[in-house]
Amino acid sequence: MLTYQDLLEKHLSRIEKPGRYLGTELNSVHKENPLVHVALAFPDVYEVGMSHFGLKILYHIANKHPEFYAERVFAPWPDMEKIMLEEQVELLTLESSTPIKNLDLVGFTLQYELSYTNILHMLRLAGINIWAKNRNEGPLIIAGGPCAFNPEPLAPFFDAIVLGDGEEVFLQILKILAQEKNRTKRLALIGQLDGVYLPDQFKISYQADGTIESISPERKIKKAVVADLDQADYPEKPIVPFIQTVHDRVNVEVFRGCLRGCRFCQAGMIYRPTRERTDTEIKRLILETLKNTGYEEVSLTSLSTADYTKLSCLVPDLMTVLEPKKVSLSLPSLRIDSFSVDLAKEIEKVKKTGLTFAPEAGSQRMRDLINKNVTEEDLLKTADAAFANGWTHIKLYFMIGLPTETDADVLAIAELAKKVREVGRRYTKKVTVTVSTSSLVPKSHTPFQWVGQNEREELKRKQFLIKDALKGPGLQFNWHNPEGSYLEAVLARGDRRLAPVLAYAEENGAYFDSWHEYFKPEIWAEAFAACNIDPDFYALRERTKTEILPWDHLDSGVKKSFLWQEWEKALSEKTTGDCREIGCIGCGVCPDLNVKTILRGERT
Template identity: 40%
Template sequence: MNCFFRDQQEALYKATKPYQYVGGEFLSYNKDFDSAKVRFAFVFPDKYEIGISNLGVRIIYDRVNSHPCMMADRAYAPEPDFQPEFLYGVESKRALKDFDGVGFSLQYELSYPTVLKMLEMGGITVRNDKRRDDEPIILAGGPCTFNPLPLAEFIDVFCIGDGEEMMVEVCEVLEKTKGMPRRQRIEQLCKLKGCWSAGTNQTVEKRIAPLTLEYAATSYPIPFSSSVHDRAIVEIRRGCGRMCRFCQPGHVTLPIRERSAEDIIKITKELVKNTGYDEYSLLSLSSNDYSNIKDVIKELAVDFNKKKVSVSLPSQRIDGFNLELANLMHSVRKSGMTLAPEAGSQRLRNLIKKNISEEQIINAALTLYENGWSKIKFYFIAGLPTETLEDMDEMAELLNKIKYRAKLIKREKDLKHGFEITCTLSIFVPKPLTPFQWCPQMDLDEVTAHINYLKEKTKHIKGVKINYHEKFVSQIEAVLTRGDVNLCKYIEALYKKGCYLDAWGEYFDKNVWKETAEECGFSLGELAQKEYGLDETLPWDFINVGLSKEWLQNEHKEAFEQGCEFNLQPTCEHRCVNCGVCPSLKTRKVLAKPFKASEEAEKISAIVPQDPARAHVDPNIPVYRYRLTITKKGLLRYFSHLDWQNTFHKVLARCGLNMVYTLGFNPTMKVSMGIALPLFAQSEGELVDIEIYDNLNEEEIKEIINPNLPQGAEITAVKRIERYAKAVDIEAQWAEYRITPYYKSNENSLYNFEKFRYDVDKVLSSNEILITKKNKKGFEKTTDFKKSIGTYRFEDNNLFICLKTGQGSDIPALRADDLMRLVNPDQIFDITRVRFLNESLNEM
């Protein structure tokens, strides 16, 4: 066993999701640490399933690793049930303190104390003024760096703006300045456009990178489990010309830059082929505004519809809503639809410059319902500047109108499906570098009153549900996003009190955040509700994102001059509004050339999707079913059965086999993953059944699939079986395991094999073998597993034992790890499933 896994084995066995900490993901670079001239760790201060799917980190990880002399690794915030000796890069297994540079991706203000804790876990001095010359340079990028001041005493250098080119240049500087004093290295980094450090440069101009084919990531580490955004993501457009006055991303990412349709198609096809994802997302702040969006999806559907690869977009633009686009999005898999009106009254929509009317909202919702959608989601913002209860009345009336008119349509057209609306309310947070940066956040008691009022006004509307975000969290966001360097003391105090992963409700304690603020001499409520004067110098004014402050001030004034009638206001999307970005940053808007889908694509998009409820299998098409015997060893022991299934499905997609899919609204490959193997157990031969349209021999199957399997998995045998033969979990009735106690070193253990043998004999010789487990409803049930144990023997310091498995028998199935916990609950065991046996005890 690798020395790292030997050292960390006990910690890994205590983790609920050990796969997060072992690396080895498909398409990860895994470059040699020692031979690299510069080593950089990209650190995400949140859980693995969030960080692994972040597109920005994926892109710059690929950009740095594409250079032969550079090595980039990754680290994520471990959950509290995993306590390694040190925080390390998941690929190199080296502590963060051993890298030349460590870069944090700052996506969310509540992650700030987690950043400090991760520095400590990585063996790095937390405060930047106390760091030694031999410690790594600590950098940070991401959306939160548009006001870096609350972390200025901990981060050495902030990278503001687009990172594709900047991070490569950062690594070049790190290499050239090795051996120099720390302060000089930081000064050299701050000469790069977009880099800023407290006390080094007075101002900074954000970095802008072109959206080129060269910089697009067409491969990146694929998690073994399902991540939050578990799909192939292609950025089609950067920047947003809508200029909604509350939206920071829409202002700080200007100018608009679009990819060509041809590049998008090329990148998407390559990415889906490389990764094996069955869904791709065309990402932008306003994907509907990409002029070629429909033709791009049509062209991709030529290949993807046959392979059951679906498409997703961020929430639909209501003023750009298009039924044809909605149908294209759901031609493979049908789910709900999300619309973002943001405000319930026309006055507030005018105030935030949403540029949509009530009738447009109603028509979009009803068009979806009329064309088969039974569920939609609305996003609204509560607590917008000047919001009153009258605005809540209009929101309630809007929802009532939609539901009433849907009822009329249902009766008129004899529709059979219902119509459910889920409204999610977020709390307004004033953000730097927006026209609302001067505004106070509404008092939490007043916001609560508004939300409760809305819930009361809508409680009689059947099929409408109101959800809302944690109000106190929004108050903290408002404080930190507009904070100055004085908040460093607050962040450090929170870290010292143990705040960690506070973006997750189970770890967040609002009393700690509130009490710590009081101890630091300020009130969270007062800071959140602070209103700045338009001529006042703001803490973040030293950052130049190109926007003229005069333009922002005028936008702020115009917002509060809006009336109650729909007012279509000018935006960058359609013409220049003189915001200042292009002349200030010496750049320009880049729009894609018009693109027309091929005739074949137009024909495919014209096909009316078949109702899944009426679909049936064509008996004239031959289907071939194969049973594969596959090893599951090494890193794969840290996979749950669901993780293994997720990984294997992607493997099959990458192989290009002509798979058979299930019918219905959510088609999936016809694959039976057999009998679940306990977490931390290995196998010399898992049984998996697949159905394909290809008539292949056994060797061809192995040659196609084996190169795509992760390390530790190998198909050792293939057998063609009857299409309707018994499933593995019915035919397999017994499984043989090889079990031995785990020892961290070769030295004599207090728990030796003779003691293990004694404990096993003692348990197995009992008249009853009782194990108590909880069922799915949480109730405890005690079962006698005496009959579930077959023959056993001791051989070569191993226990070989046959245990009942599968379904369809009165004898309960028994997991090997459950039995071993009965033998010795304090000992770790190496468990390997050796083979399966049928009811007649013949090997399968």
């Protein structure tokens, strides 16, 4: 039987990046005859999958136990996929080239909707039946990750789905696999764990108008949650890829969960509450990981790193250690305030980068509506501080297609960018302001879960409004095709009736939909038509307060009534504060999950 190595040797000239398929990277794990053998599957190409921190955490958790072996598997790029089909090689794990259909379990991560067809394609390449009900043998196929909070379009393909933090549940699943060898019994035991959803146990019925009549039984699956990150397992010896990946660096998650409450942001709702690591633990993890990897860059990750309460002492402290080693530090999400500019100044000692801020909306009315508690003055002051400190390039991220958005709101994006440019011109002539816009994709478990997405033509029109208004020296505009956002919106709030559409699209060639060069909207149009599904019903329709939503049985801890209240406040353009500052706002997470916010310092 051929291995990846054999395929490389035989077809080298046809394979763009052989480094994707080696499996022998530094710190990769190789074991023989494990008691439990599983695969961690990332439904995208190697470089993307290897940049995902969750995969590294779970790899470490499994492999530190000698009896468990977790290998990686990624979606083979179309060049390698073609060769595997020609050679009749079924999808293999990366480390040992074991066919994944021979394993105990395959766990997929659901990071973004446009990777869904890759999951089906990977199963098909592996020779595994995509429909859970047709599988009586072979590995259990499970999933986790952010999209697990509405996995309904994928529900018929998975045996089990894990909601929430995976660290503890994953280990419990491996222990069950070690103790019980019968497939059906294994699944029943896994189904009893906290945070595990067995889609087959729930039945959905629909009304004549297409909305859901009932989800039965009426019980809810609550997400799993790690109470204290300092106690959680952390991969101090992560794999160091040979080839360059998207995020090729030491990542330390400084906290999980964000309480800012941006109303479009699913991550800000489903990962609550905020749980910070201690600064001493963060520093220890960084130094240990550097020792084990030799990386030249460290990133402090989270949903809003500038909110870490000990950041102002952690960053200078880290820099005194990192600077002599010529290791750079990056903070991927800066807040719009001068504190963030000071931080940026601090970390630029090793490596100069651009500065990126996300005001998200151009007008104050829209920023209030999405609960982005930032004013124009904040942004201009921050820009002033940045230009004063020598930066010449500022990137601004915005969203278009927000509820009740008018052309004036859209044009305010261009105006704001021009104001930032004017601020910069006080300091230097060669100012560049780059504006990037994305289209709102309303997500489940957010205050915008009831909202209809703007039609594609409307989104295009709005992008052209900005493009025309942004002409001039020092202004750049990145725009995109809204076709992908539309499909994302369909799947993000879809239900089980979309499963046949996914299967149809995959069978007809949908693969790597999130890569614009491979995304084929016409396949999807055909798939919706063939399955008699109106995609507008999912993407464009505004839902009512009483409608049963496809994910109502999946509980992130945030109450649906709180989300509705936030939606009503959005419409009246009222903001909601952060519970770390103004006290409990009643989202429901802490009492529901019996956890609490953990801060290690004072709020700044």
